Amino acid sequence: MLRSVLLPFILLLLLQGCGPKPDVAGDSPIAEFAGKWVLINYWAEWCVPCIKEIPELNALQQDHADTIKVLGVNFDRVAGQQLQTLAQQMGIGFLQLEQDPGDALRLSRPSALPATYLFNPSGELAAVLVGPQTTDSLLSRIQRLQQSTPADAR
Numbered sequence: 001m002l003r004s005v006l007l008p009f010i011l012l013l014l015l016q017g018c019g020p021k022p023d024v025a026g027d028s029p030i031a032e033f034a035g036k037w038v039l040i041n042y043w044a045e046w047c048v049p050c051i052k053e054i055p056e057l058n059a060l061q062q063d064h065a066d067t068i069k070v071l072g073v074n075f076d077r078v079a080g081q082q083l084q085t086l087a088q089q090m091g092i093g094f095l096q097l098e099q100d101p102g103d104a105l106r107l108s109r110p111s112a113l114p115a116t117y118l119f120n121p122s123g124e125l126a127a128v129l130v131g132p133q134t135t136d137s138l139l140s141r142i143q144r145l146q147q148s149t150p151a152d153a154r
Helices: 002-016 048-063 080-089 135-148
Strands: 037-043 068-074 095-097 115-119 125-130
Touching: 037 048, 048 068, 048 135, 068 080, 080 095, 115 135, 125 135
Parallel strands: 037 068, 068 095
Antiparallel strands: 037 115, 115 125
16 A cells, blocks of 8 residues: 555656765655664754754664664644755754645644654555653664564564
8 A cells, every 4th residue: 555655756756866865855755764763854944852862863773773763744834945955954864845745745734843654565554653752762662563573474
């Protein structure tokens, strides 16, 4: 089911002949990270818990880049150069998505921030986390999900 949702994005990337920009991606690149845990984090510059969470997400991305990909979505739909500037000002070191992937991935828009959607290496939604997360809490959640998932289903 997720493949049928992601196929248009893959085709679009192939037709455009380019991948995501280093700091800001135009469409949800979740398919590019098959085999990794993907976190899609919704944040806003006015959200104090979001600001406190940014260093944790930066550390998670930096220390676990081989198994985890952190992607950011600005809740207020800031885009383009404004998004790049804002992300830089806030010290965000993980990839920002230009477009909210919620509709394409059939995710409900978060009603509270920060909100993190956690996808397993097969691209399936594994958890929705509301409130600020730490590197340890995220790694612990991933570990619990790995233990509860049969190896042949991963």
